[in-house]
Amino acid sequence: MISIWAPDGVGEIRRGDDLLDHLLAAPSGVELVDGDVVCVTSKVVSKAEGRVEVGDRDEAIVRETRRLVARRGPLSIVVNRLGLTIAAAGVDASNVEPGRVLLLPEDPDATARTLRAGLADRAAVNVAVLVTDTAGRAWREGQTDLAIGAAGLRVLDDHAGRVDHYGNALAVTAPAVADELAGAAELAAGKLGRRPFVVIRGRGDLVLSPGDHGPGAAALLRPEGADLFGLGSREAVATALRQDADAQRVFGTPVDAAALCDLLTDLTGADVRLAEGDVAVVSADPRAYWVAEVAAYAHGWVVAERDPSRIRLRPATP
Incomplete structure (x- = not known):
């Protein structure tokens, strides 16, 4: 059984805040156990890192862009400095004061590792940590959350070499479990509920041993030229x-x-x-x-x- 919950009552995150203080002191309470997966929205990571800027959103998008993938009118899909293929380079003008923009975290995998180590030290638990963000999908309407940072989690569940119930060998099946968990976390957090932390329990089989942070969410990025849809x-x-x-x-x-x-x-x-x-x-x-x-x-x-x-x-x- 998988359980997912998002603590209520987390206050506004500001530059320099300790995110673990906000998580562990949430008014609704958080009791972590070994094998939990803790998801943190990129917005609060960015706010704590001081990635809020005063200025023009379009100018910020240009600075955060590594390569244009496609453009339709005002919408641009780009590969940003983190290697993510994402709308507007991940630059956001929501959930910040007017006239300000929010950039993605400096290094989401490094942030996830720091938070995981902090939870091991302060809460004495071996958990995985995901930093999540919202993205659209090719061929599909709407958006869902995915993992842009990860620590302590097997981000891909590679089925190569396994056999299905009919005896067919699996060759390329590899569920992106980090993204699946991020999407599930968004169901509990919601977009407007001010619940930036989500705890998922029941997939301890994906959580790595203490000290083993794994490859991070960067392992989910396809190399340049390996994506069949590298351009619009x-x-x-x-x-x-x-x-x-x-x-x-x-x-x-x-x-x-x-x-x-x-x-x-x-x-x-x-x-x-x-x-x-x-x-x-x-x-x-x-x-x-x-x-x-x-x-x-x-x-x-x-x-x-x-x-x-x-x-x-x-x-x-x-």
């Missing part, structure tokens, strides 16, 4: 047309030569052939070369040689 549909087209070498890694590793040959033949109608590991495109139509270059770029290939009668393509990375 419009942005992918514009990036391919620009053929910026620094952005090519977002499209992932190069496809094999045979697959590229099939693609370019279909797109250009040109004579496309393998040439000593490279791909040669021969056509009397100059437009075929332009199409081939753009398509090749998006599939991890670049022009190695060009003359009036053909272009020769090679993988961007060996």
Whole structure:
């Protein structure tokens, strides 16, 4: 059985506050036991760290952004400085005074480790700690909470090598249990209830041994180029047309030569052939070369040689 509860009566968090003082002194009481998972909203972590700024939200978003993923009107999805793909870089203008913005914590995994160690010292318990934040999802309406910081928790429950009830081997199933717990915690905390701490009991099997903080929530981030949706549909087209070498890694590793040959033949109608590991495109139509270059770029290939009668393509990375 899993139990989830959020202590009531937690006061306003301000810069320099000790979050554990607020948690352990909550008027409704908190009795922690080994194996509990303590979830803390990123908002109160940011407030305690002094990540509240006076200024323009758009300017803060630019500073917190590492790479644009997609933009639709005023909405931007970006990879922020923490490596999170998130709307507006995680910069929030709610739950703060007008004219101020709230940035995400400086290092959520480090904060989770500090809080976990503090609870071990002050409450003599071995618990896991999650720092949670709200995010949208591709293909789905609405938002849910996920883990942006973690300590003492097995954040992925890898099922590779296990067998289901029908005898089928599981290869890629790996529930993101840290995110599942964060979403469950939000059900108890709510958005407007001023309950920034949530305790989840019943999944002690996911809690690591004392002193073992685990890989943190950073382990849930896909490497650049490994995500099939590293750019929005419009942005992918514009990036391919620009053929910026620094952005090519977002499209992932190069496809094999045979697959590229099939693609370019279909797109250009040109004579496309393998040439000593490279791909040669021969056509009397100059437009075929332009199409081939753009398509090749998006599939991890670049022009190695060009003359009036053909272009020769090679993988961007060996």
